Amino acid sequence: MQSDEISQVIDKNVGVRIFEVEKGAIRRFADAVGDSNPLFRDEEYARKSPYGSIIAPPGFFGWPTKHPMGAPLVIDFPDEVMQPLMKSGYMAATALDGGMEYDFLVPVYAGDTLVSSTVVKDIRERSGRTGKMAFIILETTYLNQNGAVVAKARATTILRSTTV
């Protein structure tokens, strides 16, 4: 069960961003994963591959991949989303990363410019031993410079309430 207050944030847009997918950023990302796949770093190899040029690993859409403070977007939520959450006792500082779900449609190439748009897809409240928790599903759609949807990402963010 959830309050009407909380439900009204569903379908609200929480942010539009632009990403330049840089070759160096792709390589540093792959390095940090420990992934030496030449598709993500070797021009010559990538040219001869089915892709024709360097691509990003699935899940990389340009830097930063997450809000610099770690909390995925939550800190940047517009007031119309943040106010109902805060009235219900949910603080952005308690955000936890719950998981991720991707649909990958088109490759992301080094040099692409992507536009991401994120909406609150769903929000569910649960009562636990330590109080209420809200599971927020944020769906981000990534479009490339040709207007093609390259991917959809559904991130689960868990907020803990300070009230019971």
Place this chain on the structure above:
Amino acid sequence: MLGKQLYWEDVKEGEEITPLPKIATTAMLVRWAGASGDFNPLHYDRVFAEAAGVGQPIVHGALKRQWLVQLMTDWIGDQGWLKQFSCQYRAMDIPRAMRSMADPVDGETWMCKGKVTKKYVEGDAHCIDCNIWIENGKGEITTPGKATVILPARG
């Protein structure tokens, strides 16, 4: 080439995906913080992690997610396509400390694993569904997930 290309015909339901071993060190988490842009001190600052109630710095969920993505992209090869992917961060994983600038102390190795659950053709796409997961050093699953890939067919 990373290895030979995997074809749809070569895959059997119930078969295991080639496992991918990974370690995580405090130094690697700092590198991930820079590469991903996630500078939450929870992942590199012990005092902060203690105050946050986590006890000690923990491995980023998103890094574990990308380990599982690599499990799939390594397996499907250049001609495979990762179509759908999901994972949940169910339990915390603790990175190894560093012994020297370059070497971590002995400790946990994580294993990224997967199993083929279904093989089918959808339209003209030759698809494979898999369960995927990460096991910690004790063999406990901390990060379960699912993936659907499209593989080339020999046709």
